[in-house]
Amino acid sequence: MTGGARRAGLLGPRVSATTGVATAAALVALVVFGLAIAPPDEIQGDAQRIMYLHVPAAWAAYLAFGITTLASILYLWPRTRSIVWDLVAGASAEVGVVFTGLTLALGSLWARPVWGIWWAWDARLVTTAVLFFLYLGYLSLRRLPGTAESRGKRAAIAALIAFIDVPVVHFSVNWWRTLHQQATVFNPELDPQIHGVMAFTLWLGVLAFTLTYVYLLDRRYRLLALDEDREERELEAAIRARVGPGPAGGAGTTAGTTAGARAGVTP
Amino acid sequence: MSLVREALLVAGKDLRIEARSRVTLAQIVPFGGIVVLLFAFALDPARGNLPRVAPGLFWVAVLLAALMALSRSFAVEARNSARDGLRLSGLDGSAVFLGKAMAVAAQLVALETVLGTLVVLLYDVHVSAWSVVLLSAVAATAGLAATGTLFGVLAAGSRRRETLLPLLLLPVVTPVMLGATRAFEAGLEGAPSEAWRWIGLLVLFAVLYLSAGVLAFDALWEEAE
Numbered sequence: 001m002t003g004g005a006r007r008a009g010l011l012g013p014r015v016s017a018t019t020g021v022a023t024a025a026a027l028v029a030l031v032v033f034g035l036a037i038a039p040p041d042e043i044q045g046d047a048q049r050i051m052y053l054h055v056p057a058a059w060a061a062y063l064a065f066g067i068t069t070l071a072s073i074l075y076l077w078p079r080t081r082s083i084v085w086d087l088v089a090g091a092s093a094e095v096g097v098v099f100t101g102l103t104l105a106l107g108s109l110w111a112r113p114v115w116g117i118w119w120a121w122d123a124r125l126v127t128t129a130v131l132f133f134l135y136l137g138y139l140s141l142r143r144l145p146g147t148a149e150s151r152g153k154r155a156a157i158a159a160l161i162a163f164i165d166v167p168v169v170h171f172s173v174n175w176w177r178t179l180h181q182q183a184t185v186f187n188p189e190l191d192p193q194i195h196g197v198m199a200f201t202l203w204l205g206v207l208a209f210t211l212t213y214v215y216l217l218d219r220r221y222r223l224l225a226l227d228e229d230r231e232e233r234e235l236e237a238a239i240r241a242r243v244g245p246g247p248a249g250g251a252g253t254t255a256g257t258t259a260g261a262r263a264g265v266t267p
Numbered sequence: 268m269s270l271v272r273e274a275l276l277v278a279g280k281d282l283r284i285e286a287r288s289r290v291t292l293a294q295i296v297p298f299g300g301i302v303v304l305l306f307a308f309a310l311d312p313a314r315g316n317l318p319r320v321a322p323g324l325f326w327v328a329v330l331l332a333a334l335m336a337l338s339r340s341f342a343v344e345a346r347n348s349a350r351d352g353l354r355l356s357g358l359d360g361s362a363v364f365l366g367k368a369m370a371v372a373a374q375l376v377a378l379e380t381v382l383g384t385l386v387v388l389l390y391d392v393h394v395s396a397w398s399v400v401l402l403s404a405v406a407a408t409a410g411l412a413a414t415g416t417l418f419g420v421l422a423a424g425s426r427r428r429e430t431l432l433p434l435l436l437l438p439v440v441t442p443v444m445l446g447a448t449r450a451f452e453a454g455l456e457g458a459p460s461e462a463w464r465w466i467g468l469l470v471l472f473a474v475l476y477l478s479a480g481v482l483a484f485d486a487l488w489e490e491a492e
Contacts, residue, residue, distance in 0.1 A: 005440075112420075130438050130441050136295070136434065137431070137435040137438060140431050140435075141421060141431065144431070152419055153487070157486065158435070159419075160483075161417065161439070161479060161483075162439070164475065164479070165439050168471070168472060168475070169438075169442055171468070172441065172442035172445045172446055172468055173441070173445065175445075175449075175465075
């Protein structure tokens with residue numbers, strides 16, 4: 001895969017633009033359905049409308065971390081190893097962290113009127129908070145200096161470690177909260193019997209957030225790929241400036257020089 | 268050479284460095300001790316809070332001091348190209364992982380012994396089931412050493428990486444913190460039957476990350492600068 005193809009983004013310009021328009025349309029529809037058409041909840045009143053964002057945000061976060069895991073596996077698998085998967089994993093984790101933060105913030109806004117508290121030490125809440133920090137750490141790890149290969153391998157392994165940690169964390173937090181506290185006041189977010197329009201709005205939310213995820217993933221991927229390109233080009237320029245425009249600076253040898261010299265030059 | 272012998276060589280090297288430099292003994296253990304004192308300042312012993320929360324405080328103190336010990340474990344490889352030397356020695360990456368984890372675990376055991384004694388003496392804690400306390404401490408130590416060594420190699424080296432280690436490690440060891448604290452509580456309150464599932468979790472965690480380290484360390488070790 002050449003630098004130019006990567007720069008175009010994951011989806012290609014036309015598909016990307018279409019996705020953007022579809023995302024905007026779905027979000028507008030979600031606003032209309034969520035705020036105007038869907039009826040207020042019988043018990044929770046208007047506060048329940050936050051669910052139309054909260055649940056889709058949580059879904060998008062899980063989707064994003066799932067894609068990060070998948071891309072990391074594809075990167076580690078020798079036959080499919082490509083920087084594309086590394087960048088997809090990174091871009092997806094970025095979007096996932098944003099959606100996780102959004103899930104926590106929206107959940108908190110909802111909990112205040114309904115539960116009377118901003119935060120409860122409930123298993124699901126704690127696991128989500130740990131997840132947030134887990135992937136923040138992963139993103140910081142990605143920002144460490146190093147060659148693209150070393151960063152890719154390191155990040156992919158860290159992503160898999162984070163992924164196997166999630167069920168263990170969930171498990172332990174679950175035990176913790178059920179052992180030492182009476183059943184928490186955690187209503188299932190969705191009553192089993194929900195109004196048709198409410199259910200439709202929720203599914204619309206899931207669709208809108210999935211589209212938002214895809215769109216953001218493509219944009220972030222494109223930025224990361226451009227960044228990668230810029231670094232490569234700056235490095236080549238730096239090497240040329242130091243070595244001089246002799247035969248060593250020719251097109252055939254730059255690739256090898258780049259890989260070797262990179263670790264030393266990047267800050 | 269077998270894996271175990273290679274691992275013991277690496278562990279011996281790290282512990283020899285520690286025996287000569289005494290960084291853990293002279294800096295990290297005292298640091299843990301002052302943290303134990305700080306908790307007493309923060310929570311006011313006069314109100315009788317301390318015995319109740321002692322297990323949690325003990326493990327937080329251990330975790331904070333362990334972060335220093337882990338940074339140290341990889342800082343010794345950074346100087347004088349020691350890491351390159353170790354890489355060129357022909358030792359298996361898995362052996363290096365196990366060896367470094369063993370050395371860290373040995374230092375953690377020393378740390379836990381001192382801090383545990385301090386907590387028992389200063390916080391007025393009574394242990395009713397030693398077997399539970401010791402078993403959970405062993406399992407938690409193995410888990411901490413495994414995850415710590417695994418993330419330590421990711422975060423070792425430059426200054427920026429050392430500040431990254433806590434952020435990487437602390438969310439991952441959430442189960443250890445929960446499991447060890449609950450198991451200790453059960454061991455102190457005399458309800459050891461409640462502790463077993465936590466000990467099981469700690470053992471699972473340790474096995475999971477020891478295997479992950481054995482599998483992945485070779486790749487990480489070669490890539491690290």
